[in-house]
Amino acid sequence: MSDNGNLVLAVPSKGRLQENAAAFFARAGLNFVQGRGVRDYRGKIAGLENVEVAFLSAAEIVAYLAAGGAHLGVTGEDLVRETVADADAKFELLAPLGFGNANVVVAVPQAWIDVKTMADLEDVAAAYRAKRGERMRVATKYVNLTRRFFAASHVTDYRVVESSGATEGAPAAGTAELIVDITTTGATLAANGLKVLDDGTILRSEANLVASLTAPWSETTREAARIILSRIAAEEVARTTREVSARLAHADVELFAHAEVLFAARPRRHLADGWLTLTCPADRVAGLADWLVAQGAAEVTVASVDYIFAAENKLYERLIARLG
Numbered sequence: 001m002s003d004n005g006n007l008v009l010a011v012p013s014k015g016r017l018q019e020n021a022a023a024f025f026a027r028a029g030l031n032f033v034q035g036r037g038v039r040d041y042r043g044k045i046a047g048l049e050n051v052e053v054a055f056l057s058a059a060e061i062v063a064y065l066a067a068g069g070a071h072l073g074v075t076g077e078d079l080v081r082e083t084v085a086d087a088d089a090k091f092e093l094l095a096p097l098g099f100g101n102a103n104v105v106v107a108v109p110q111a112w113i114d115v116k117t118m119a120d121l122e123d124v125a126a127a128y129r130a131k132r133g134e135r136m137r138v139a140t141k142y143v144n145l146t147r148r149f150f151a152a153s154h155v156t157d158y159r160v161v162e163s164s165g166a167t168e169g170a171p172a173a174g175t176a177e178l179i180v181d182i183t184t185t186g187a188t189l190a191a192n193g194l195k196v197l198d199d200g201t202i203l204r205s206e207a208n209l210v211a212s213l214t215a216p217w218s219e220t221t222r223e224a225a226r227i228i229l230s231r232i233a234a235e236e237v238a239r240t241t242r243e244v245s246a247r248l249a250h251a252d253v254e255l256f257a258h259a260e261v262l263f264a265a266r267p268r269r270h271l272a273d274g275w276l277t278l279t280c281p282a283d284r285v286a287g288l289a290d291w292l293v294a295q296g297a298a299e300v301t302v303a304s305v306d307y308i309f310a311a312e313n314k315l316y317e318r319l320i321a322r323l324g
Contacts, residue, residue: 006052007224008215010064010073013041013055017207020099021074028235029307030228050224059083061210066090068214071221072228078104078182078205082145092211092322094315095232100207104142106149106200107189108178109171116198118153121178125157128177135159139167139176142202146180149202168192211319222320229315234307242285243268243305245277246297255295263288279308 034043043053064070170176259265265280289300
């Protein structure tokens, strides 16, 4: 925890998660600075006061957030849900960040051709115990997620074998009958002769910006969070928005109303000589451009924008609502 009242932002210290987190914040104009280079595990955000960046492992980030040692952190939802049973009471998951995507799944041997669902697994587990006098073994690093999911699926005749290595190899090695593991494409599972049950996806995880509800939130740290979240929101809106410009002989309130209804477009500028600029979602641009041409525009230009700041900051409002 910072001893000077600064907001502590915990981010991954190495690997692809670190690179993706740094790129995400950089897009929002929030550039990390490590004073003594990459081996320095404390840093700051360039040009932003009252913020301290802590470079930690993904697992350490969850622990820091849970203990109130960091105010904001970037970590996988799988670690949040696995490590802290009452995660929703201690954290607010503010925003998925679009990287670190992976699913926590239940996988069984492909040879189990009649086992496709958790209900099938329940039958197999009961038969296994009746025949062998012992419970079916599930290898996993996700002990808590497994127990909660299996309980919700009414599967009880099993025991967890905690895995410290390559979990997907456990059935072939004879140390477990099935596994619960994290996967991105499923290729490694298939290569080890495993398949994911049809309803066996426990969690669709990705990196999240997580706020700690147990950290000491002062006026200083709240204001620092407001600035950070404002820039993140401004970049996110801009990334999914385009400015569309055209010149029309007749542009009036009715035309703008139609543009908003049809394409969620909103007027940005309307000059006396007929030039107008609208903003609209990036995935509606082509339709809007075709429509403007049909309204008489000789040409339509489209531009990206860097940031769109707004008085309403939904990310910060969510945080404040949870903090009270």
